[in-house]
Amino acid sequence: MSGDLDVALSSRLADGWSPTPLRALIGERGLAIVFWSAVCSHCRRYDDYLNGWANRFPIGLAVIGCRVGEAEEDLDSAAKHRGLDFPLLHDVTGAVARGWGARQTPTVFLLDEDARVTYRGAIDDFTYPDAPGHRPYLDDAATAQLEGRPAPIPSTAAFGCPTESPYYGAASLFTDGDR
Amino acid sequence: MSRRLSESLVDLFVDSVRAADAVMDEAMRVLGDVGGSSEAGASDQAVREWANRALRRAALPELGRPGPRGVLEDLLDAARSTGAPAATLPFALPLAAARLFGDQMLRAEPVLRTVRPAVLPGFLRFVAKTWSDLPIYFTLQYGEALALLERRLDERPRDPDVRYALAMTLLECGHFREAAEHFEALSAAERQARHWALVARVRAGDFESALEHGRHHRAEKTATGRLWLHLAAEGAAGGSAADSDETLHVMSRGQTADFELEEVSEALGLRKVSGGRGTAVADLTGDGTLDLVIAGAHSGLSFFRNRGDGLFEDATAGSGLDTALYAFAISAADYDNDGRNDLFATGLGFYDGQGLLYRNVGGGRFEEVTADAGLDLWGPGFTASWVDYDLDGWLDLFVVNNLGGLFDRKAPNRLFRNNRDGTFTEVTAESGLVTPWPSLGHCWGDFTNDGLPDLFLSNFGRAQLFKNQGDGTFKDISRQAGLDHPCVGSVAVAVDLDQNGWLDIVQLTYSRPEDAIWTLEHGRAPDGATPPRVWRNRGDGTFHETGAEFGLDGAWGTMSANLGDLANRGRLDLVLGNGDPSMDRVEPTVVYSQDVHGRFRDVTGAVGLPLWGKGHGVNLADFTGRGHQHLVVSHGGLYPGDLMRTTVHRARGAPGRELGHFINLRLRATRGHHQAIGARLRVEAGGQVQHLHLSPGSAFGWKPLDQHVGLGPDVSRVDRIEVRWPGGGIQKFKDLPADAAYELVEGEAKARRRPEAGAETELPR
Numbered sequence: 001m002s003g004d005l006d007v008a009l010s011s012r013l014a015d016g017w018s019p020t021p022l023r024a025l026i027g028e029r030g031l032a033i034v035f036w037s038a039v040c041s042h043c044r045r046y047d048d049y050l051n052g053w054a055n056r057f058p059i060g061l062a063v064i065g066c067r068v069g070e071a072e073e074d075l076d077s078a079a080k081h082r083g084l085d086f087p088l089l090h091d092v093t094g095a096v097a098r099g100w101g102a103r104q105t106p107t108v109f110l111l112d113e114d115a116r117v118t119y120r121g122a123i124d125d126f127t128y129p130d131a132p133g134h135r136p137y138l139d140d141a142a143t144a145q146l147e148g149r150p151a152p153i154p155s156t157a158a159f160g161c162p163t164e165s166p167y168y169g170a171a172s173l174f175t176d177g178d179r
Numbered sequence: 180m181s182r183r184l185s186e187s188l189v190d191l192f193v194d195s196v197r198a199a200d201a202v203m204d205e206a207m208r209v210l211g212d213v214g215g216s217s218e219a220g221a222s223d224q225a226v227r228e229w230a231n232r233a234l235r236r237a238a239l240p241e242l243g244r245p246g247p248r249g250v251l252e253d254l255l256d257a258a259r260s261t262g263a264p265a266a267t268l269p270f271a272l273p274l275a276a277a278r279l280f281g282d283q284m285l286r287a288e289p290v291l292r293t294v295r296p297a298v299l300p301g302f303l304r305f306v307a308k309t310w311s312d313l314p315i316y317f318t319l320q321y322g323e324a325l326a327l328l329e330r331r332l333d334e335r336p337r338d339p340d341v342r343y344a345l346a347m348t349l350l351e352c353g354h355f356r357e358a359a360e361h362f363e364a365l366s367a368a369e370r371q372a373r374h375w376a377l378v379a380r381v382r383a384g385d386f387e388s389a390l391e392h393g394r395h396h397r398a399e400k401t402a403t404g405r406l407w408l409h410l411a412a413e414g415a416a417g418g419s420a421a422d423s424d425e426t427l428h429v430m431s432r433g434q435t436a437d438f439e440l441e442e443v444s445e446a447l448g449l450r451k452v453s454g455g456r457g458t459a460v461a462d463l464t465g466d467g468t469l470d471l472v473i474a475g476a477h478s479g480l481s482f483f484r485n486r487g488d489g490l491f492e493d494a495t496a497g498s499g500l501d502t503a504l505y506a507f508a509i510s511a512a513d514y515d516n517d518g519r520n521d522l523f524a525t526g527l528g529f530y531d532g533q534g535l536l537y538r539n540v541g542g543g544r545f546e547e548v549t550a551d552a553g554l555d556l557w558g559p560g561f562t563a564s565w566v567d568y569d570l571d572g573w574l575d576l577f578v579v580n581n582l583g584g585l586f587d588r589k590a591p592n593r594l595f596r597n598n599r600d601g602t603f604t605e606v607t608a609e610s611g612l613v614t615p616w617p618s619l620g621h622c623w624g625d626f627t628n629d630g631l632p633d634l635f636l637s638n639f640g641r642a643q644l645f646k647n648q649g650d651g652t653f654k655d656i657s658r659q660a661g662l663d664h665p666c667v668g669s670v671a672v673a674v675d676l677d678q679n680g681w682l683d684i685v686q687l688t689y690s691r692p693e694d695a696i697w698t699l700e701h702g703r704a705p706d707g708a709t710p711p712r713v714w715r716n717r718g719d720g721t722f723h724e725t726g727a728e729f730g731l732d733g734a735w736g737t738m739s740a741n742l743g744d745l746a747n748r749g750r751l752d753l754v755l756g757n758g759d760p761s762m763d764r765v766e767p768t769v770v771y772s773q774d775v776h777g778r779f780r781d782v783t784g785a786v787g788l789p790l791w792g793k794g795h796g797v798n799l800a801d802f803t804g805r806g807h808q809h810l811v812v813s814h815g816g817l818y819p820g821d822l823m824r825t826t827v828h829r830a831r832g833a834p835g836r837e838l839g840h841f842i843n844l845r846l847r848a849t850r851g852h853h854q855a856i857g858a859r860l861r862v863e864a865g866g867q868v869q870h871l872h873l874s875p876g877s878a879f880g881w882k883p884l885d886q887h888v889g890l891g892p893d894v895s896r897v898d899r900i901e902v903r904w905p906g907g908g909i910q911k912f913k914d915l916p917a918d919a920a921y922e923l924v925e926g927e928a929k930a931r932r933r934p935e936a937g938a939e940t941e942l943p944r
């Protein structure tokens with residue numbers, strides 16, 4: 001199952017945000033799409049991982065902020081404060097994430113050069129890369145894709161913050177601390 | 180003063196508080212403060228919200244402005260937000276405060292009477308912290324909490340309280356190494372920080388530095404320290420570590436068992452890392468094989484389809500179940516009588532959330548029909564059951580509610596009657612199911628053998644038994660039945676443990692981690708702790724507590740439980756999923772195995788289960804129909820960083836032993852609901868009689884409705900099966916060869932042989 005690739009997402013460039021179709025990002029070796037959120041603490045765990053993606057794999061990367069209610073300024077602010085240098089896009093209404101069936105952040109889809117999904121789910125098993133028994137699901141799938149093999153594990157259950165929730169937009173529990 | 184007299188006085192006090200609450204409720208109605216016994220009025224809600232916020236201020240001072248001024252501002256906010264008529268506020272607010280006080284008296288009883296004094300302060304700190312954290316984590320504001328604390332630390336880099344709060348939040352969010360660094364920076368001065376640094380290093384997988392840190396600071400001097408040193412040593416050794424003076428001596432490792440459990444989740448294709456919650460096993464695709472659904476905080480619902488050979492594929496995407504953002508307990512049964520198992524999932528359990536009904540439309544696809552079915556399910560839904568309580572052939576829905584906030588009014592447990600057209604009507608008020616305590620567990624069972632399902636409720640308070648009167652109403656017979664005793668109750672299971680034809684009740688309990696570690700090391704709970712309770716049915720409408728007689732003398736933080744025959748021996752095993760939200764609490768899934776005398780022995784270590792775990796959805800299923808029971812346990816906690824793998828263990832004989840023979844039975848009723856939930860079986864084979872209860876369970880593991888019956892190693896035939904169908908009809912089936920599956924249809928004299936299951940795939944080693 002794959003979602004809409006021809007949708008124009010707002011893409012973060014050096015001088016602001018500009019519409020870019022997702023399909024245009026698929027390179028000769030494919031594309032890793034990460035549905036993501038600036039305030040999701042699970043996503044934050046993968047900052048270094050995503051920053052280092054381009055050095056490890058010649059596969060494109062599209063990180064899409066898709067939490068409903070999150071603004072481009074929130075993404076800009078996270079990129080600045082956390083030193084994020086991976087390509088960021090914005091799914092303003094969350095419709096693209098819904099279309100792909102991404103319900104948690106982070107959820108990844110690995111596409112080959114023909115836009116076929118070769119892996120979907122979690123980046124890894126929530127252990128550190130150098131911890132014993134670490135399972136790097138996305139890395140394994142990306143390596144397999146580059147070697148022309150099917151992903152050893154084609155899907156896992158994603159985990160993280162919901163992309164939308166009845167609780168988003170509720171009053172902050174902490175504002176009183178800053179009054 | 181005699182014990183009897185003092186208990187009578189406490190009973191009188193509890194009754195008085197409940198009666199006073201009813202009077203105050205009426206008074207508030209007169210004052211025009213909307214609400215009632217089933218719903219908190221505006222002033223009630225305001226006062227309770229204020230109390231919840233005051234607790235949060237006290238427990239998490241770094242996240243808000245502490246002190247009297249903030250509390251006063253909250254009070255004004257609360258008064259403004261009530262919406263109650265201004266003229267009545269001076270009367271309504273004190274009444275609401277009095278009711279809040281009364282509720283807390285009822286909730287204090289189980290704590291004061293059953294939590295050991297030595298662990299009581301820790302229990303109260305745990306409650307205050309957890310219930311203050313719950314709104315932050317359930318409303319998904321932990322990202323903001325981290326950002327706020329980081330700003331605070333920038334402003335006050337030398338403030339140890341801010342650093343500690345940030346480190347704890349990082350740990351709870353799964354940023355273990357960052358957390359460890361902050362805790363280590365505080366270690367010189369703070370004992371607690373030293374403890375948490377050890378926990379954070381183990382969780383990060385930095386086992387060597389965890390050991391070094393723990394040894395340097397003599398972590399072995401406390402029970403939790405020994406546990407985490409043990410986990411560090413195991414991690415460093417890449418498996419089990421030898422006991423030493425600084426680690427735990429786990430008693431059950433020295434036991435023997437006639438079976439072993441082998442971890443096969445990866446091999447079966449069942450991969451789920453999550454804050455694991457309930458599980459349900461049922462045929463959801465209509466192909467005759469058992470599928471698995473796992474609920475998780477921070478990961479919604481996962482639907483694993485059985486391919487027919489016992490291997491699974493993740494079929495969540497596009498199934499419709501992927502619309503769930505979160506789920507707690509799952510129940511699977513056919514509510515619309517179209518022959519397909521539908522799903523119901525409660526929301527968040529310890530916080531207000533949305534319960535969801537999914538109708539199975541075939542082909543492995545589901546439609547979310549909660550609103551269309553007329554179900555209004557927003558609330559702290561905890562466990563839930565499908566039950567045909569009125570025996571009209573259509574399943575009704577019962578949902579147990581906990582609390583949305585620690586000081587909230589207890590949300591009523593809710594009963595919905597099936598209208599037989601895909602919709603439901605709420606009948607809570609007329610049913611007489613009234614519970615003043617927060618409820619967690621429940622089990623339906625015909626405890627009076629009159630053919631009608633009765634209800635046992637396990638509460639944070641006194642247990643309750645409601646007798647089904649057959650006219651749509653229930654009568655609270657807890658006191659005359661002898662089981663209205665308080666405890667910090669957890670889930671419950673209805674089972675005929677003493678095999679006398681009368682259903683007993685296993686009520687699980689919550690115990691503090693110190694008591695659980697003591698149990699691990701000593702093989703039994705410390706004096707004064709609260710092990711599981713077995714309410715043994717005398718058959719005359721009364722029960723007495725016999726947990727110790729059954730050998731259930733360990734204290735655990737049980738959240739999930741199920742019974743089944745893991746090794747086909749013709750005896751029951753009781754499996755407990757244990758833990759609590761604290762990031763430093765991990766606890767093994769505990770297996771109690773019945774001996775020939777019916778007494779349980781803890782064989783956790785002997786069958787090979789690890790110490791690591793936080794079990795929530797314990798389930799047992801024969802996925803291949805070949806007699807191999809699988810023990811499925813979803814693990815994980817409340818906090819977004821407390822994610823763990825769902826484990827699946829397959830039973831095999833211990834060296835030199837084989838698993839016993841078995842039969843699998845599917846019951847089909849023709850007079851009541853076709854799935855025959857609540858039916859009773861008397862199985863005679865090899866000279867042994869087993870009394871079984873067809874109950875999927877409501878203890879976070881919704882078991883398959885197919886009944887797996889172990890027969891023992893030397894029994895190749897079942898001589899006789901007597902089925903008591905829901906409603907009371909009795910039918911006998913004779914002479915069934917073992918190691919096969921049968922369908923027993925009400926009114927048909929002969930059992931139908933079900934087709935052979937597909938070939939079982941040899942698992943990769």
